[in-house]
Amino acid sequence: MHLAIAGNIGSGKTTLTGKLAKHFGWETHYEDVDDNPYLNDFYNDMQRWSFNLQIYFLNSRFSQILDIQKSGLTVIQDRTIYEDAYIFAPNLHDMGLMSKRDFDNYFRLFSLMSSLVSPPDLLIYLRASVGTLVNQIEKRGRDYEKTIRIDYLKRLNERYEAWISGYTNGKLLIVDVDDRDFANKPEDLSHIVGQVNASLHGLF
DSSP states (O other): EEEEEEOOOTTHHHHHHEEEEEEEEEEOOOOOOOOOHHHHHHHHHHHHHHHHHHHHHHHHHHHHOOOHHHHHHHHHEEEEEIIIIIIIHHHHHHSSSSSSHHHHHHHHHHHHHHTTTTOSEEEEEEEOOOOHHHHHHHHHGGGGGGTTTHHHHHHHHHHHHHHHHTOOEEEEEEEEEEEETTTTHHHHHHHHHHHHHHHHTTTT
């Protein structure tokens, strides 16, 4: 079984991935952040490095999905292949930070790759206000994230909401991060665990 957690920068994807994997005994596939050779350059010069970064993420996530489907295990994945294609890449294009030629080339490659893999059995979307995102980004203190602008996070949030509102690829569970501190409150994590169980086993 393949589960995936989607959400904006700072919404808590990595934290929830780890906690759910520990609770249920699932395998994890995390987003390749620490070893990503483009992230620092991208945040310093988005226009120059946007296409390179998106191709790197696309390849990384496609490889993850192939590994998940071959493994025969229950795996929870930190971020999906769809977020790059429907949120990050088009946002960069609309902001003038990725050319139409590069975006069209990227999206054709995504369309081919996505046609060769199955969507997750359950998508968990972490919905968070910009204020919550900013607070959580500041807490983790990654150097390359210090230059992220609030208007950039706001644009991404709008695209996430539009994507989720039309999501039809499989089961969907929405978690409101503003109301659920699953990182620090066991009762909030337990509530989400219950929702995941219900979603997977068809109790609602």
